[in-house]
Amino acid sequence: MTLALQTFSTVKDANAALQAAGTRYLGGGTLVVRAANEGDISVSSLVRVTETSLQAIAVSGGEARLGASVTMAAIARHPELAALAPAARAVGGPAIRNMATVGGNLFAPAPYGDFTVALLALDAIIVTEDSEVPIQTFLAGRDASRAIVTGITFVLPRAESFRFLKVSRVKPKGVSVLSIATHLQRAADGTVTSARIALGCMADRPMRARATEKALLGCKLTAEEIAPALAAAGEGTSPITDPVASAWYRNEVLPVHLGRLLLA
């Protein structure tokens, strides 16, 4: 393995260094160092930044800002981020969570990216040195993205409006069969007035279940009323096939798990 690490004190300098061919940003390293260990020679140089703002968590006025280097473990134990703790705890085991960053999770290919599924349902904003883009736009263009993500901002959900589920076969830890995050606003009588639903493993990266979102509007969360929304869950999906599950299986079980989550 020939891998050189360059350390910078500012994002600006690191962004400049990242323009060189074969150079990648080092977050927690759980994917990028793993790839190097596995013999991936497309990366010859890693860049990291020691700026402490990247590690910061700020919550105020109902909004949260996570520095890109914040780890899953830091999110899971933060008292004001309790709504997101289940999604943070869904990533890997304890050692992985101490290393895995939220910035790296945005780039993780399926079956990974469980935390990003939660961020997608929250319609988070992805911040770089000179841009702020909605997460969906960011995910669509992430393969070509060369800029360091510095932070992620989102409006904190009220606990009762946000739900997260990761389905895996190995207990207590395992890779996702799929993951689902739902963010629903409901009227006093329980009718759904707005819905954002994000899915993991149902494409090569987290995606929104647009048809289901639309079909849920005006429904109460009963088995009868959500049935059309569940029937639409597979629209636009192209799940991965991996040793954990086939694309066919993922499509089959998605409505079942989504139904359980909505009715829970």
Add this chain to the structure above:
Amino acid sequence: MAKVPVQFTLNGAEKAEFVDSGTTLLHALRDKIGDTSPKGGCHQGTCGACSVIIDGELRLSCLTLAETCNGAEIRTTSGLAEAGVLHPLQRAFLDAFATQCGFCTPGMIMAAKVLLDHTPNPSREEVVEALSSNICRCTGYEPIIQAVLRAARANSQNAA
């Protein structure tokens, strides 16, 4: 390739080495410094055999670059015994038959140690969760879970 200096404390002792840039901590510990207690199982983050404690947190040394550990306090299983007396976790692993081939043992003990450092009287579920990134191909896990619970009981009896 350029050598870079790394400096950290390992089990309380100052260590300084020159390593190739991009060297993993696992490689630096085993092949440079000579602490072979962390094991290289998968080099993929999957087996936990390389687990060490860095600044109080469980980490995988196979996915950690040595250069990022400058100034850190690193602990490994080889530093647990004091003056020839095994650490209560090591004692419990032997007494509960929680080690067979022993390859997973140093990683298991590191994972168990961070658990007990923060949660001296864990529930069975907490033990299972704490060990969930560590794979054992020999014991079937139950003796390891029992060993950690036994070490926790021994600690609380000593403290009482």
